[in-house]
Amino acid sequence: MRIRVKFLATFRTVFGGRERDVEVPQGGTVGDVLDLLGDTPERRKELFAGGALRPHVVVLRNGSPAVLGAPLVPEDTLAVFPFITGG
Amino acid sequence: MLPSSVPGWHGRILEVDLSAGRIEVKPLDPALALDYLGGRGLATRLLYDAIDPAGDPLGPENAVVIAASPLIGTNAPTAGRGHMVFKSPLTGVIGTSNSGGTWGAGFKASGYDALIVTGASPEPVFLDIAPDRVEVRAAAHVWGKTTHETTDILSAEGEGPRPVRVLCIGPAGENLVRFAAVANDRNRVYGRCGPGAVWGSKKLKAIRVRGREKTTLADKDKYRSGYDQALYLMKQAPVTKRLLRELGTAGLVELIDLINMLPHRNFQDCLHREEDVERISGETIARTILHKAAGCFLCPIGCQRHTRVAGPGGREERGEGPEYETVVLMGPVCGVYDLEAITRANYRANELGLDTISFGGTVACAMELAERGLIPRAGRDGLDLRFGNAAALEALTSLVARREGLGGDLAEGSYRLAASSGHPEYSMTVKKLEIPAYDPRASYTQALGYATSPTGACHLRGGYAVSLAFFGGTREIPRFSLLQSPVAIRNMQNAGILQDSLGVCRFTGYAFSSDPWARMVSGATGRDFSVARFEEIENRVAALERLFNLRAGATAADDCFPARFSETPILVGGKERRIVPEEMERMKRDYYRVRGWDEDGRPTKALLEALRLREDGR
Numbered sequence: 051m052r053i054r055v056k057f058l059a060t061f062r063t064v065f066g067g068r069e070r071d072v073e074v075p076q077g078g079t080v081g082d083v084l085d086l087l088g089d090t091p092e093r094r095k096e097l098f099a100g101g102a103l104r105p106h107v108v109v110l111r112n113g114s115p116a117v118l119g120a121p122l123v124p125e126d127t128l129a130v131f132p133f134i135t136g137g
Numbered sequence: 138m139l140p141s142s143v144p145g146w147h148g149r150i151l152e153v154d155l156s157a158g159r160i161e162v163k164p165l166d167p168a169l170a171l172d173y174l175g176g177r178g179l180a181t182r183l184l185y186d187a188i189d190p191a192g193d194p195l196g197p198e199n200a201v202v203i204a205a206s207p208l209i210g211t212n213a214p215t216a217g218r219g220h221m222v223f224k225s226p227l228t229g230v231i232g233t234s235n236s237g238g239t240w241g242a243g244f245k246a247s248g249y250d251a252l253i254v255t256g257a258s259p260e261p262v263f264l265d266i267a268p269d270r271v272e273v274r275a276a277a278h279v280w281g282k283t284t285h286e287t288t289d290i291l292s293a294e295g296e297g298p299r300p301v302r303v304l305c306i307g308p309a310g311e312n313l314v315r316f317a318a319v320a321n322d323r324n325r326v327y328g329r330c331g332p333g334a335v336w337g338s339k340k341l342k343a344i345r346v347r348g349r350e351k352t353t354l355a356d357k358d359k360y361r362s363g364y365d366q367a368l369y370l371m372k373q374a375p376v377t378k379r380l381l382r383e384l385g386t387a388g389l390v391e392l393i394d395l396i397n398m399l400p401h402r403n404f405q406d407c408l409h410r411e412e413d414v415e416r417i418s419g420e421t422i423a424r425t426i427l428h429k430a431a432g433c434f435l436c437p438i439g440c441q442r443h444t445r446v447a448g449p450g451g452r453e454e455r456g457e458g459p460e461y462e463t464v465v466l467m468g469p470v471c472g473v474y475d476l477e478a479i480t481r482a483n484y485r486a487n488e489l490g491l492d493t494i495s496f497g498g499t500v501a502c503a504m505e506l507a508e509r510g511l512i513p514r515a516g517r518d519g520l521d522l523r524f525g526n527a528a529a530l531e532a533l534t535s536l537v538a539r540r541e542g543l544g545g546d547l548a549e550g551s552y553r554l555a556a557s558s559g560h561p562e563y564s565m566t567v568k569k570l571e572i573p574a575y576d577p578r579a580s581y582t583q584a585l586g587y588a589t590s591p592t593g594a595c596h597l598r599g600g601y602a603v604s605l606a607f608f609g610g611t612r613e614i615p616r617f618s619l620l621q622s623p624v625a626i627r628n629m630q631n632a633g634i635l636q637d638s639l640g641v642c643r644f645t646g647y648a649f650s651s652d653p654w655a656r657m658v659s660g661a662t663g664r665d666f667s668v669a670r671f672e673e674i675e676n677r678v679a680a681l682e683r684l685f686n687l688r689a690g691a692t693a694a695d696d697c698f699p700a701r702f703s704e705t706p707i708l709v710g711g712k713e714r715r716i717v718p719e720e721m722e723r724m725k726r727d728y729y730r731v732r733g734w735d736e737d738g739r740p741t742k743a744l745l746e747a748l749r750l751r752e753d754g755r
Contacts, residue, residue, distance in 0.1 A: 056395075058391050058392055058395065059380065059384060059388055059391070059392065059419070059420070060379070060380060060383055060384070062420070104375075105612075106374065106375045106376060108392075108607040108608065110395065110396070110607070112710060112711075113395065113396055113397065113709070113710040113711075114610070114710050115606075115607060115608055115609055115610050115611045115612075116611070117610075117611060129395055131392065132375050132376075132380055133375075133376060133380075133604065133607055133608075133647075134376060134380045134381065134384060134386075134388040134389050134392060134419070135376055135381070135386070135389065135601075135603075135604070135644060135647055
């Protein structure tokens with residue numbers, strides 16, 4: 051199934067655009083999508099450290115914090131970005 | 138010069154009574170220093186002892202208290218912020234405000250731990266502070282001038298060592314605009330709660346400081362262990378290492394819209410077109426108007442935005458900002474998405490000395506009232522006051538600061554403006570302080586923070602719970618947890634109290650929490666400051682702020698929201714969300730209990746004893 055991923059902030063530069071669609075099999079998880087996004091060493095480094103998602107990386111599924119092991123459905127949209135803070 | 142009894146503090150408090158023309162230096166009681174640290178903690182204690190919380194905030198009996206901290210004067214990261222405490226003329230409860238830049242470091246270097254200004258001068262004056270000489274000097278030649286002009290003139294004048302730092306009000310403070318601000322380093326602002334009006338009521342135009350008084354370290358190795366840890370963690374955390382420098386605080390705009398928390402049109406809803414939000418994002422600022430990034434004193438983060446836009450007649454204007462709050466409160470909350478107009482209005486606000494959050498929130502309120510036909514005067518003044526009119530927003534900066542025409546009505550703040558039109562319910566405030574750029578219906582925790590903040594609706598004093606929307610449920614508590622919000626927001630509020638009492642920046646909290654500070658303060662002072670001891674201080678300051686507010690006449694009933702937030706839901710993740718009054722009441726009671734206060738929000742006798750405070754707060 052095709053899953054839409056939106057990028058925000060500095061991840062737009064890292065991942066080469068505002069959005070990307072990725073293909074995952076039925077039963078594919080959020081974690082599977084992130085693995086696919088890490089398709090270059092630079093991108094892997096932005097997302098992962100020591101096999102785990104880096105602490106500042108936000109992954110939202112339909113606007114809520116995503117559980118990495120949760121299986122996706124075709125209508126899901128993910129958003130992936132580094133946590134900025136404001137004033 | 139008196140010897141300091143505890144390293145880190147000079148051991149001196151400067152007292153200035155502008156009515157009597159009296160200047161005195163008093164010793165700082167070491168017990169007070171150890172129990173309140175500095176900044177917000179120490180200034181709150183000194184204010185509480187200096188004034189009657191029920192007094193007139195624009196009368197001579199109000200005081201302005203500014204305090205430094207034992208870390209200022211060391212090389213601790215970001216340690217140079219100033220903190221100012223006073224009774225607020227906007228809210229009638231405690232006013233507490235904070236600013237970056239370099240003035241706070243300059244004040245500590247002038248040889249004092251705190252300054253208390255009481256009384257009122259019959260003529261405009263400024264305070265000139267150096268280690269060996271403090272004078273009240275005539276300010277007629279800068280009265281009426283902007284913050285920028287005043288800073289430039291007073292910086293160039295006077296004898297003594299350089300550098301010299303200037304803190305001052307603009308015309309807004311002189312005209313007692315209730316949300317007038319005080320500015321240092323030209324564009325760094327003590328924004329919230331209206332300190333500028335208190336200064337204006339005292340005819341205090343500026344405070345100029347100079348000096349090279351040192352803050353020595355009692356235990357260099359202990360200090361160094363905390364310092365090294367702090368620097369290391371700041372380099373590891375992307376927020377402090379890179380993200381804030383690249384995008385500034387406005388990098389948050391699109392993220393907050395994504396989680397349905399970005400307010401619109403006086404908080405009518407959180408609905409925006411994506412293409413409009415993009416026009417005011419941090420990326421767009423970086424791509425179009427940003428000249429360079431910069432940092433405050435000893436700050437490696439670099440979130441300052443030095444920007445330039447086209448002014449009237451095509452001439453280039455330069456200034457700083459807009460920050461996230463300004464971009465939103467003077468943007469979509471007024472129905473405006475024109476970045477250049479927002480930026481010009483921000484430049485005016487900085488020059489005139491206005492809080493951009495309260496200004497934006499008050500203009501938005503006026504726009505809604507006008508659209509509903511509740512301000513007939515708007516038509517007569519020729520001001521086309523409706524949502525989306527960026528020209529009206531820009532024009533109002535000057536009209537408000539000078540109290541001209543309709544500006545005089547807006548200068549009272551949104552609550553008094555709406556109340557005078559017979560409809561206070563259109564003022565989006567808590568305790569008359571305009572709500573910042575995170576819609577409370579989008580997070581129970583943030584809503585509780587706004588309701589229980591000592592100053593009114595504030596994301597800096599109320600606790601910053603926004604990250605829960607990004608990580609909540611997977612790493613932190615979910616943003617709609619009734620059960621966990623009270624403890625969470627109490628902890629967030631306490632983190633802010635510590636940072637404000639040490640003169641350091643909120644953004645360090647994205648890299649580390651209390652432990653490095655505990656080591657640095659222990660090293661600087663030679664005393665044993667642990668995280669637990671810090672917690673006691675945080676709770677002591679929170680209780681004292683609450684006691685002040687109770688004596689000022691505030692009650693648990695004032696920890697509440699305007700009706701819009703319970704009657705009009707917004708859509709968050711496709712689900713309707715609103716503030717349910719019974720649920721808010723439940724969270725409040727739980728929060729009071731967690732704080733050690735009774736069900737009316739009064740600190741209990743047992744708590745006060747544990748904090749070594751008397752029942753009257755002394």
